[in-house]
Amino acid sequence: MEREEIFSKLNEIFEDVLDLEGGANLTDSTTANDIEEWDSLSHIQLIVAIEKAFKLKFTSQEILKWNTVGEMVDTIIARLG
Amino acid sequence: MVVNSINFWLFFAATLLPYFLLYKAGSKWQNLWLLLASYFFYGWADWRMLPLLAVTTLIFYGLGIAIGRNTESNPKKAARYKTLGVIIGLGVLVYFKYLGFMVDQFATLFRSWGMNVEESIFSIVMPIGISFFTFKLMSYVLEVNLGNIKPEKDIIKFGTYIAFFPTILSGPIDRPNKFLPQLDISRKIDADNLSEGLKRILWGMFLKMCIADRIAPWTDAVFNNYAHHNGTTIIVASILYLIQMYTDFAGYSDMAIGVARMMGINVAENFKRPFFAQNIAEYWRNWHITLTQWVTDYVFKPLTVSFRDWGQWGIYLATLINFVLIGAWHGANWTFVLFGVYHGLLLILVLALEKKRKKFEKKHNLKKNEFYKWSRRILTFLLCAIGAVLWRSASVGDFFGTMAQIGNGCGGMFTGGFFAILTFAIPSIFVAFVDEWLKEYDKKLRFFHNPNVVVRIVSIALMIAWVIYSGELDGNSFIYFQF
Numbered sequence: 154m155e156r157e158e159i160f161s162k163l164n165e166i167f168e169d170v171l172d173l174e175g176g177a178n179l180t181d182s183t184t185a186n187d188i189e190e191w192d193s194l195s196h197i198q199l200i201v202a203i204e205k206a207f208k209l210k211f212t213s214q215e216i217l218k219w220n221t222v223g224e225m226v227d228t229i230i231a232r233l234g
Numbered sequence: 235m236v237v238n239s240i241n242f243w244l245f246f247a248a249t250l251l252p253y254f255l256l257y258k259a260g261s262k263w264q265n266l267w268l269l270l271a272s273y274f275f276y277g278w279a280d281w282r283m284l285p286l287l288a289v290t291t292l293i294f295y296g297l298g299i300a301i302g303r304n305t306e307s308n309p310k311k312a313a314r315y316k317t318l319g320v321i322i323g324l325g326v327l328v329y330f331k332y333l334g335f336m337v338d339q340f341a342t343l344f345r346s347w348g349m350n351v352e353e354s355i356f357s358i359v360m361p362i363g364i365s366f367f368t369f370k371l372m373s374y375v376l377e378v379n380l381g382n383i384k385p386e387k388d389i390i391k392f393g394t395y396i397a398f399f400p401t402i403l404s405g406p407i408d409r410p411n412k413f414l415p416q417l418d419i420s421r422k423i424d425a426d427n428l429s430e431g432l433k434r435i436l437w438g439m440f441l442k443m444c445i446a447d448r449i450a451p452w453t454d455a456v457f458n459n460y461a462h463h464n465g466t467t468i469i470v471a472s473i474l475y476l477i478q479m480y481t482d483f484a485g486y487s488d489m490a491i492g493v494a495r496m497m498g499i500n501v502a503e504n505f506k507r508p509f510f511a512q513n514i515a516e517y518w519r520n521w522h523i524t525l526t527q528w529v530t531d532y533v534f535k536p537l538t539v540s541f542r543d544w545g546q547w548g549i550y551l552a553t554l555i556n557f558v559l560i561g562a563w564h565g566a567n568w569t570f571v572l573f574g575v576y577h578g579l580l581l582i583l584v585l586a587l588e589k590k591r592k593k594f595e596k597k598h599n600l601k602k603n604e605f606y607k608w609s610r611r612i613l614t615f616l617l618c619a620i621g622a623v624l625w626r627s628a629s630v631g632d633f634f635g636t637m638a639q640i641g642n643g644c645g646g647m648f649t650g651g652f653f654a655i656l657t658f659a660i661p662s663i664f665v666a667f668v669d670e671w672l673k674e675y676d677k678k679l680r681f682f683h684n685p686n687v688v689v690r691i692v693s694i695a696l697m698i699a700w701v702i703y704s705g706e707l708d709g710n711s712f713i714y715f716q717f
Contacts, residue, residue: 193530213536213540
């Protein structure tokens, strides 16, 4: 899957889970600080939704190491192979 | 040595002068001087604890390097060093803080089975500040392992971060990510830092000496003899006690932050107007922020990640564990555990009702309704006041005894010593409230930071006069020094 494709899928998931009206507009450098609705609780709902959408299971260590959306996408790409 | 004492200011002056003189020599020399001053400061509190501080610092310094060497080549090995660090950190904490309590609990249990157990075999002296510096040590290895920071090679710099005297006794619990880089640059004498730092210290003294220490004698008198007091008295004392707790700890934090600022170092903020919080979740985001953040990052987040397939229930369980830990962090007593359970359950309630609440607010257009906001604030405050009584009680039985008194009639209030509070603390509480209200509502009016120099000087002078006139100058100790 292309990086752009993953981003567009993530945008949908973020919009849906966080209930964002204007879209998520994710970029590589987006962090939780940039989106008000993205707190430690919705973070978990996001991860569950992402795992479901991409049909994969992250390890705890992978999840805890993410600081930006870009790093999250890197893991997804690595996992999808 | 507390900040509002003569000893501290003599020590601080003697530290500050050479510190700035070393500016030209470079940050390394300034750090070394700061490290020596910090060890002197800590040794002043209890010199027997210096070896513990030094040895744990060395161990974690070594662990950081060991983790750094292995993160790329052998992440599993790095993770094992991290785990070792967490075990050592928790081990030290448990040994000094909880072992005596656990042994007592088991002894009681065995006695109840008819066994003969000696009274109190253990008597361990708890090092002051241990809950704070062990948390700094553990956060360091955790951050290195997550790859958020590089392991620190400079032992002097690392030692200074752990022992930094303004915060070693009682926080704020600084993170290595924000703190260590500040030690890389020389700190020169700076008028802005000095004046901002002094203003912060003055405000901290005001909160501590004019409010907390003024309220303390009365709330002590009530809670230490709760059986003799009626409902009205207990309710007023509970409300005042939460204010006392806040002004005591926020006052201390302001002083610590101010002292560090004078030396050109920014320490993490610990409070952000908690009494303006509209629910318990918001309250905890703004109360003892550095502790809550620590537990959120290193306990709550990993737990929610592990429990993520259990849906809402996973989050509830993580919340409960999280708050039991925050409670127990305060000390070895069932009251603190129950305090954690109480706040955990309140937070779960907030989470469970969140969607309904948001719908309700949208439907009735309540987001900007001041009456609605203040009702929620008052409710949150009162719920926290109940928690504060639990927190203060010597035993769980005492807490329920105190609460039962509320039902025991609401006659006239106990007024012994109360007028000292009315005349001194009430005007101060009002001033503190106005200050927070101005900030919360983003009003332009400022006193200590007014653009007009006359207003600035007059308000600062008035505040100094008020602290001298109405402050409790008897150098009370701080509630949080016991942790």
